[in-house]
Amino acid sequence: MTERTVAYTADAIRAAEAPLLAAGRPLMREAARALAAVVADELARTPGPVLVLAGSGDNGGDALFAAADIARAGTRVDVVLTRDRVHREALDTALAAGARLRDASEICASDPDHVLVLDGILGIGASADPRLRGTARAVVEALLPAVVAGRVRVVAVDVPSGLHPDSGEADAAVLPAETTVTFGAVKAGLLRGYGPRLSGRLVLVDLGLEPQLRRVHPAITAAVPVVRRSSPERA
């Protein structure tokens, strides 16, 4: 009998994160460390270069801090920024660790030689309309055939980019993930609408948020399995 997975809305999770952040918990570093460990497990099975898609917010920040760990482990890591803004410290950390900045137009022009894409374009900060636009959309549409053909696997950071974190609504420009590494609590959108189809295996990084969430926020549940990992920093 599959354990029922409990999920919450993005706002509830953000509210639960706030006091931890205010207390100075390095949540992003903890999230990124756990994310890099999941990617390392995936690469152990099929080694090869990793393509990191980074958006302009903290979702991109998670992906870029994880990219630094992945590059340090000796994997070739290419980074594509999908917006002109980016989490500066995370990008600098990734580049200092040996990750290489590539132009989105290069990725759109040729078939990727990567084995894995880390999708850090958009997470729970998606505006009301999470549909991807501009460069983010162009890069996702360029990668879709290789992903759908199974030549490239996707690890989604927190939620697949373009999927609504609460409702699970999505349009065609979303990279179906083999694994979604979600932080603090499962987002409702991973269990609703297109969520189950686009998110793949769910890995929940336990940041110690759930007791607080359970006390104050209504939850949704579904019989979708989830793998729980505590973040290495807290282990």
Ligand SMILES: NC(=O)C1=CN([C@@H]2O[C@H](COP(=O)(O)OP(=O)(O)OC[C@H]3O[C@@H](n4cnc5c(N)ncnc54)[C@H](O)[C@@H]3O)[C@@H](O)[C@H]2O)[C@@H](O)CC1
């Ligand atoms: N709050 C925290 O400290 C933590 C947050 N974490 C990460 O932070 C993420 C949330 O970060 P943010 O609040 O910065 O938001 P996001 O990084 O999810 O996205 C916000 C950025 O995306 C842009 N954007 C909005 N709608 C878009 C669209 N439709 N297409 C393309 N770009 C769009 C916005 O301009 C904004 O710059 C989470 O998903 C998670 O990955 C985790 O590290 C856990 C801890």
Ligand SMILES: [K+]
């Ligand atoms: K994402």
